[in-house]
Amino acid sequence: MDESELEYDGHGGVIRGRRWSGDAPADHVVLVVHGYGEHVGRYPHVARRLVDDGAVVYGADHVGHGRSDGERVLVTEFESVVDDVHTLEQRARDENPGLPVAVVGHSMGGLIAARYAQRYGDGLACVVLSGPVLGSWGAMEGLLAADEIPDVPIDPSTLSRDPAVGEAYVADDLVWHGPFKRPTIVAMQRLLEAITASGPVDVPMLDLHGEDDRLVPMAESRAGWAAIRGERSSERSYPGARHEIFNETNQDDVLTDVVTFIRSHLPRREAI
Template structure:
């Protein structure tokens, strides 16, 4: 028998839009944290898959993304995105008392999730899934590292980087839907968002040392947008005694949107099931 999933939506105190997929008597709650230039609605199929096995899901749209206010593609600051996750987690915890919480962050959302988890996460957070985290800064030149913070201050809306939709998935229908989605930001990444990602990634290794929560890290082996070396940063620096890193050969940037997505999501659900009693 299929578990009924009930969709809801609202606005956080920050002004950000959120949406949720609730199920009766959930065994756990997952806060979904989306990547750059997309929005929480692109995770509806992930939420449906989680809901089928008893997990409720909630997803905020970052500042400047999806249905949240702000300049398109501009997260304002990493702290602002983290606060959206924190408020969503608190609201989800209030709606489902006594139920374990998880965080599932992809790409920029993986960086945001790790920033949240290495700060002051909700006391009921028992683990996290991190997908293709935005932690690789190897392509930034020394000049870019110096100039990025300056540009972020004086020209925060300046377009500095184009994200190729073809790198998202090997499924042409996913790529076409991505391009046609009016809630996605199809322009260049703006200077402020790029700078926040670069600075957040640079500071993450030191933060990860004190992280003790169980972690599942997933990454596409042929990810051309964020190379698998980004997940190695978590493997090398996280203090978590329970850490699993899975690299799926041949997959692109969004493992949850690849032709093999069912296998990936089955692995995610199995990991959640094994950790919800932590």
């Protein structure tokens, strides 16, 4: 698998990302949309699985995340982040003319991907959401109610049953290990409300969630999912799995579900 770096102008400065491709010509594009406080450099194993199934994969660090410009984890307007993802899609389409495009979003990236489906779904083959923040999020509401945001980082044990995942997360200098910032939470709440108010989308969507997700509880997320779920959407959950299902002990099964869903919504491959 070949990996190359890319950058482009986003709403808050330079956005930096990565492109993954294989030796064989790709027959579709996948955009990976990462979660809060992290970066796309944590997704090469996801990209490899997608590339092995015929994709060329693009991902970019959101404003204030990873290697992109901006104050760390400060997002004052998520609709602008959605616009940044659209710029990435346009870049991918320019480099891969005629190929269908799918989107895979995790956690906060699932929130962004859900809004992306509402705004730009007409041009997509399908969307996959992994542990998305949808509907209501009790942790966020608790932070907004506090007079001062506590300086408590995300508990790495909530990410995966594999302790090595949490250890790598803690050791990653590009991951934000500080407190949430109030403007970011307020902006996230606004986007949650906008998504719920906009209702179902027609683009095929797959919602995947760990049943032991303590960071973004499945019950809260699925309540929001019900408001946007279209007729061509489906969902699946994984017993015992925690928040980062792409990094879970059953990640092979999860990624199989992802590539199977994407493949089922692509134009049929022509026989050689």
